[in-house]
Amino acid sequence: MAAVAAAMVLGTAGCTKSSSSGNSSSAGSSSSGSSSSSSGGGQQQVQTAAGGSGPACTSTKYGAPKLDLTKVTVGFSQSESTSNPFRATETKSITDEAKRLGIKLIQRNANANVSQQNTDIQDMISQGAKVLIVAPENSDGLTPALTAAKAKHIPVLTIDRTVKGTACSDFIGFIGSNFYKQAQISADDLAGGMGGKGEVAVLQGTSGNNVATDRTNGFTSQIKAKYPNIKVVASQTANFDQATGQKVMEQILQSHPKLTGVYAENDTMALGAIQAIRAAGKTPGKDIKVVAIDGTQQCVQDVANGVMVADVETNPRFGPLAFSSLQKFYGSTGTSTKVIIADHHFTKDNAKAALSNGDVY
Amino acid sequence: MTATLTSTKAEQPVGRRRWAGPVAKYAVYAGIVVLIVVNAVMSSTFLSLDNLRVQLYQAVPVLIVALGMALVIGTEGIDLSVGGVIALTSAVLPLYLGYGVWVAIALAILAGGVCGAISGSLVAFARVQPIVATLSLMIGLRGLAVIMNGATAKPINDSTLLNLGLTGWFGLPQMAYIGAGLVAVIAFVVRRTTLGRNLVAVGDNASASFLAGLPVRRILLSVYVISGMLAAVAGVLIAGHGAYADPANYGLNYELLAITAVVVGGTPLSGGQIRVIGTVAGTIFMQLVSATLIQNNVKNSYEQMIEAVIICIAVFIARESANR
Structure with a gap:
């Protein structure tokens, strides 16, 4: 059955033709829009100059073994479907940055299902992930997965939504918007x-x-x-x-x-x-x-x-900041447990310029 | 004496309650009247053409899916793949709009038919239980739709599609006329055609129908194909109404909305009976419930609980009235 369905898609996919009247965001925008994540056009900026507002957290303090990020597997758990441009850009940014740094990344998407996300995280742990970046589906539901990670001394960095628990103990910290x-x-x-x-x-x-x-x-x-x-x-x-x-x-x-x-x-x-x-x-x-x-x-x-x-x-280009935080976490200075990013504010005065500058995802 | 006894027994089998039959038939209509009266008293704007239009925009796609679902349930089956078909439709439409809107719509409906043929074949030829066959499609089709669509959801700009979802004739949405037309066609098929009679017979007793020489497999196959195509029609309307094509979220829970409408409308899940007008009433009733709760700013968690209670009551009444 799957084969039939796949054949159907392959047969038809060759001759697709999306509407030419569609505006620029209809086709291919996901790639063109987020390519800026590496060129820096819409790069995330930290709000405070010191690089975060929480106390610093190091792997020693966390109780995690010292690692070289380029020699281990990093797991990324995405919470929701990439049909939302925010999620698509976030996933792409993490993937691109891992590639740029030569880090092996495995990833899962929980499609807005928190129990699926628990499974995803535990799967990645058993697949050998030594560090986890998690975009949590909600604040309360990930306790089973976080407990499993903690038991194996696997540090978890949360991005874009927070989870309940103690920073630098249940998870490293949080990167995201106010x-x-x-x-x-x-x-x-x-x-x-x-x-x-x-x-x-x-x-x-x-x-x-x-x-x-x-x-x-x-x-x-x-x-x-x-x-x-x-x-x-x-x-x-x-x-x-x-x-x-x-x-x-x-x-x-x-x-x-x-x-x-x-x-x-x-x-x-x-x-x-x-x-x-x-x-x-x-x-x-x-x-x-x-x-x-x-x-x-x-x-x-x-x-x-x-x-x-x-x-x-809400800037979703988490890749550079997430990986630099992890590198600091394994260094001597440590990373902040709360990194709040500075977000753009689009009004009729600057929206057109932002669109043409490629700042918008 | 003996004869009288037997006949009384036959009239009232164990466990059957006299009230249940008429209640099952008319409860939903009474419910509609009550909800309309309550809303009309509470809000001065409820009985307006604007409000009717909004309710139709939301109810017609569910109704179209429910019509196909009613046919499938009539054969003692179930079609959980309809939400997946809607997702697939919203992936197919934007891909082929460049060839013209009618080509894209035709391809979307064709894809729905193919999906129906797959689940129908699984049920009819491979003898897979309907719930299993269509569940696998429900999951697989959404995944397929997301892959076909690529990364993000797409806006829809085609004016014909947008008009299907947003404008009307004589004050009512275009899709209301499409829905009414499909109700008429399905009612005709059920009451006046051989297929209609046969599929009820299959639902009543598949092996007896087979022994009686009915083409059981072909009947089952066509029922699932019709259901798939109707779901695709609904998908086209949903995409037009939303001006957006989001395969990850479009059609979510539509299988449940459709089954609820069919069951609340008095069609038994045990097959052998199809109530087309009852399904229309079931759809309208559930739409009114949802409208009443949201318009009065009731939290959505309560809405889900209330809908669950309604489903339980409907199934209970239907069970009591089934005389088997």
């Missing part, structure tokens, strides 16, 4: 677009991970503190997913016809919301203002075109 701050910036952007008053809906990310929690709390507290005339009338989870974002937004627009603002906690949900606004016969950017977080090509394009008010970046 999600609370991102949400506050989005709140300011949206309030600006709405003239400081009106009804707002929040499309939340998958429940149970620190990104969605911080992005919800940062936004609502900022609105409450600074914009008394803006009211959050609906707040629903849409799982960081385009189709769910669209479905939920369509319903919210029916129950709140006076809505004038939407805050989506990631770009794919914003794309769904924009489509829902259009289906309701309204114009996104005019009748209803949209802001989001991620900074993917399609949404930054929407910012440039005035469909969206603004987009706060």
Whole structure:
């Protein structure tokens, strides 16, 4: 059966022809967009000059044997499908950097399933991975895998989402964005677009991970503190997913016809919301203002075109920073347990320039 | 005396409850009426054309998948591969749009038919249990779709596709007319054609049908092919409505949504019976449940629990009314 299916694909794949009317992001953008990860166009920058804000962690302190990264296998566990450009760019950045440094990398993708991710990590350990880079699916669910790694003295570096536990003991540390701050910036952007008053809906990310929690709390507290005339009338989870974002937004627009603002906690949900606004016969950017977080090509394009008010970046090019942190971890200085990266902020003033500079993934 | 006794017995087999039959038939319609009344009282905008349109956009793709599912369930089968077919559709469409939108749509529906033929052959010729045959496709097709698509999800810019998903005629979405047409076709097939009668017979008793000379294998094969093609049609509409093609997420849980609609609509999972209009009602009912909860800002975890309870009740009623 698999053979039949494969034959079918091979037979048809030779003569595919994607739409020529598609914009630049439709074909081949994944390679062109993220090639900048090595050239430095959209390279991650650490926010603080010292190279991180947490205390330093070394392999001695962690209780892990000293290793030469180029002589061992490193495992990378990706949490979600690469159909989201953020995940695609992140995976590519890690893969490219490993290749550049001559490090042997094995990797797994858990497709948003946390029990799958536990299995993935344990698989890679038994396959001989001596160091792990993990993009966690959520904050609470990876205890079995982390315990297994700890028992074998295998250090784990977490990127883009945090896990519960003690840094430099259960895991080395965290590299990623300040999600609370991102949400506050989005709140300011949206309030600006709405003239400081009106009804707002929040499309939340998958429940149970620190990104969605911080992005919800940062936004609502900022609105409450600074914009008394803006009211959050609906707040629903849409799982960081385009189709769910669209479905939920369509319903919210029916129950709140006076809505004038939407805050989506990631770009794919914003794309769904924009489509829902259009289906309701309204114009996104005019009748209803949209802001989001991620900074993917399609949404930054929407910012440039005035469909969206603004987009706060979450830089997914983790490769260089992740591997340099690991090298410091095995050196004498150690690596910071909390490395917060500086993210871009795309508004109508800089979106076009950022797109043409290749800063957008 | 004896004769009377036997006949009473025949009318009321052990475990069967008198109320169950009519309840199974009409509960879903009553549920629809209750939900509409409750919503109309709670919200002034619920009974608007805008709201109807939104509910249709979300319900029609589920309905189209559920129609195929109803046929498969009628043969005492199940088709878990429909979500995978939708994913495959969203991978095929952007690849072939360059040849023209109708070519791309035709290829997508053809691919759905091929998937149905694979699961149908497994069921009909290799005698693999339907749940196993279609489960393997459910997993495999999504993987295949993600590989075919390449790294990231793609935007869809073709105006014909977008119109299918976004515009309408006389105030109703284009896809509503497509859905209504397909309901009419499937209802006709079930009630008026040999295939319709045969597939119910196969669902009732496959070995008796075989002994009676019915082409059981061909019937099973065609049912899965139809289900695959209908799922692909739904996939085209979903992609048009989303203006996006995301094989990793499109069609997720559609097999469950479709099975729920069929079961809530009163079609027994034990086969031998198909309720086309009941399936329409089941789809509308589940859509109204979801709309009611989201529009009133109920947390999505509660929504999942409430839907689970509804499924349990529906299966319980259907079981009680099945007189076998």
